[in-house]
Amino acid sequence: MTDERQESRPPVRTTGRWVAIGVIVAAVAAVFGYVGGWLAPERLTPKRIVDELQSTGGEHPGFRRNHAKGICVTGRFESNGALAAFSTARLFAPGNTPFVGRLAIPGGNPYAPDGSIPIRSFALRFDLADGEQWRTGMNAMPVFPVTTPKAFYDLTVATHPDPATGKPDPEKAKAFFGAHPETGPFLAWIKSAKPSASYATETYRSINAFYLRDAGGQRRAVRWQVVPEQGPEGDGGAAAGDADFLAADLMKRLGQGPLRWHLQMIFADPGDPVDDATKVWPDGRKLVDAGTVVVDAAEAQAAGPCRDVNYDPMILPRGIEPSDDPLLPARSSTYADSFLRRTSEEAHVPGTAHPKEARP
Amino acid sequence: MSRPETFHWFARLLHWLMAAMIVSMLFIGAGMVTSVESKHTWLLAIHKPLGISIFVLALIRLGFRLTHPAPPLPDDMPLWQKLAAHASHWLFYVLMIGLPLVGWGMLSAGNFPVTLGGGLRLPPILPFDPLLYAWLREAHRYLAWLFFLTYLAHMGAALMHGLIRRDGVLQAMTGRRAQ
Numbered sequence: 001m002t003d004e005r006q007e008s009r010p011p012v013r014t015t016g017r018w019v020a021i022g023v024i025v026a027a028v029a030a031v032f033g034y035v036g037g038w039l040a041p042e043r044l045t046p047k048r049i050v051d052e053l054q055s056t057g058g059e060h061p062g063f064r065r066n067h068a069k070g071i072c073v074t075g076r077f078e079s080n081g082a083l084a085a086f087s088t089a090r091l092f093a094p095g096n097t098p099f100v101g102r103l104a105i106p107g108g109n110p111y112a113p114d115g116s117i118p119i120r121s122f123a124l125r126f127d128l129a130d131g132e133q134w135r136t137g138m139n140a141m142p143v144f145p146v147t148t149p150k151a152f153y154d155l156t157v158a159t160h161p162d163p164a165t166g167k168p169d170p171e172k173a174k175a176f177f178g179a180h181p182e183t184g185p186f187l188a189w190i191k192s193a194k195p196s197a198s199y200a201t202e203t204y205r206s207i208n209a210f211y212l213r214d215a216g217g218q219r220r221a222v223r224w225q226v227v228p229e230q231g232p233e234g235d236g237g238a239a240a241g242d243a244d245f246l247a248a249d250l251m252k253r254l255g256q257g258p259l260r261w262h263l264q265m266i267f268a269d270p271g272d273p274v275d276d277a278t279k280v281w282p283d284g285r286k287l288v289d290a291g292t293v294v295v296d297a298a299e300a301q302a303a304g305p306c307r308d309v310n311y312d313p314m315i316l317p318r319g320i321e322p323s324d325d326p327l328l329p330a331r332s333s334t335y336a337d338s339f340l341r342r343t344s345e346e347a348h349v350p351g352t353a354h355p356k357e358a359r360p
Numbered sequence: 361m362s363r364p365e366t367f368h369w370f371a372r373l374l375h376w377l378m379a380a381m382i383v384s385m386l387f388i389g390a391g392m393v394t395s396v397e398s399k400h401t402w403l404l405a406i407h408k409p410l411g412i413s414i415f416v417l418a419l420i421r422l423g424f425r426l427t428h429p430a431p432p433l434p435d436d437m438p439l440w441q442k443l444a445a446h447a448s449h450w451l452f453y454v455l456m457i458g459l460p461l462v463g464w465g466m467l468s469a470g471n472f473p474v475t476l477g478g479g480l481r482l483p484p485i486l487p488f489d490p491l492l493y494a495w496l497r498e499a500h501r502y503l504a505w506l507f508f509l510t511y512l513a514h515m516g517a518a519l520m521h522g523l524i525r526r527d528g529v530l531q532a533m534t535g536r537r538a539q
Binding site for chain 1: 390392397400470479483490515
């Protein structure tokens with residue numbers, strides 16, 4: 001057999017074939033390089049978005065790259081069963097589901113004064129009895145400023161503090177908002193928004209739309225919100241000069257008893273936008289109160305159970321499904337990037353910055 | 361001849377089926393972690409069940425390989441090439457089995473549900489440990505790189521056997537008998 005093979009070999013004219021092999025291997029490597037983004041530097045990647053957030057908020061190893069300042073809360077969702085007809089998710093059947101949550105303020109600086117921004121956020125991870133999870137990150141604002149991840153990135157760049165002044169360049173911001181009329185509803189809201197003195201008195205909204213799927217297979221577009229039972233009464237407001245009044249207020253309130261929010265599902269009417277987080281749905285939409293989110297304890301995030309939770313809004317149980325809102329996959333991929341950065345820093349993976357700061 | 365000229369048809373079937381799956385998987389993985397659009401969602405939805413499928417097929421393939429000897433390499437192949445061929449083949453087995461396990465373990469350590477679509481969910485294989493998550497996530501990345509580079513070398517070597525040496529090694533897997 002060996003001899004036959006020897007005879008069948010061609011006279012040595014192999015240069016062209018070697019070149020062909022090299023071209024094929026190089027071509028496959030190049031396609032891989034393109035798909036993986038290394039040969040496509042213009043592509044908007046999770047890394048670019050998180051790098052931009054990080055450069056705005058400063059380097060704070062071990063912390064989230066956005067909503068860096070926050071506090072862990074724990075409690076349970078007490079379902080009244082009213083939503084069970086609309087979603088097969090187990091937590092909507094009557095009964096209790098525990099959660100690990102986090103109240104926070106936006107921005108990448110874990111030491112930012114609470115009064116520096118009029119937005120608060122509430123993230124929840126519900127741990128369903130059958131091992132499924134529902135994670136949601138909600139914000140106390142009616143709409144998101146922009147529709148797409150690209151516009152979000154451009155917004156972050158346009159409002160990036162100028163190193164010389166420490167403030168965003170008003171001309172750049174103006175140019176951005178001028179080119180993005182979809183920011184109108186957000187700008188109108190934030191003009192009159194005031195930083196609240198308490199996490200407990202805010203209404204937090206999913207802002208992005210999702211679908212509920214019922215046992216019959218029918219799906220319905222929804223947004224959700226958690227609406228506080230507790231009012232602002234008895235709260236003297238923020239003490240002047242106190243940068244951390246939100247955590248103090250939360251602990252004080254929890255010392256007097258649990259805090260409660262109603263989880264409400266708002267159902268879209270036909271024609272309501274389900275893929276555009278910059279647009280509110282008109283009042284009067286069908287609303288179902290699914291039960292009560294009860295927070296009965298809080299602890300600092302440094303050693304709290306929410307620290308190493310990625311509140312990826314695409315982690316959903318059966319019975320809740322994502323919409324086509326383009327912000328959702330971007331939230332998922334960038335949260336994953338941020339989560340890997342901070343856990344790698346905690347794990348002292350080579351090449352990462354070590355967490356060295358005391359965590360507030 | 362006590363040993364076969366070509367691989368068993370079942371080994372060839374597994375090879376080409378898994379080649380398509382694994383190459384797709386490498387590209388899907390590279391694409392999904394660098395995208396923020398809706399393709400991030402559907403690539404991720406393919407990545408997990410495809411990875412588990414590769415894992416299961418790799419176990420079947422390993423069992424088959426251990427019980428069915430491969431055709432011998434040509435006698436006139438330089439020793440270093442023979443060693444490289446054997447080492448890379450066993451490296452492939454390590455990666456075909458190890459990379460899905462690292463992915464499964466990484467999601468487990470991060471306390472992420474390991475969903476495969478259609479309501480299917482795998483149990484966690486590791487306890488919640490965010491530091492372990494970070495190490496496994498990085499290992500998943502670098503092992504995938506190693507997999508891709510090994511695949512490039514394997515493809516280059518196969519083409520070298522088929523186009524330059526024309527020694528029947530490539531035909532042993534394509535199934536056409538060497539003349």
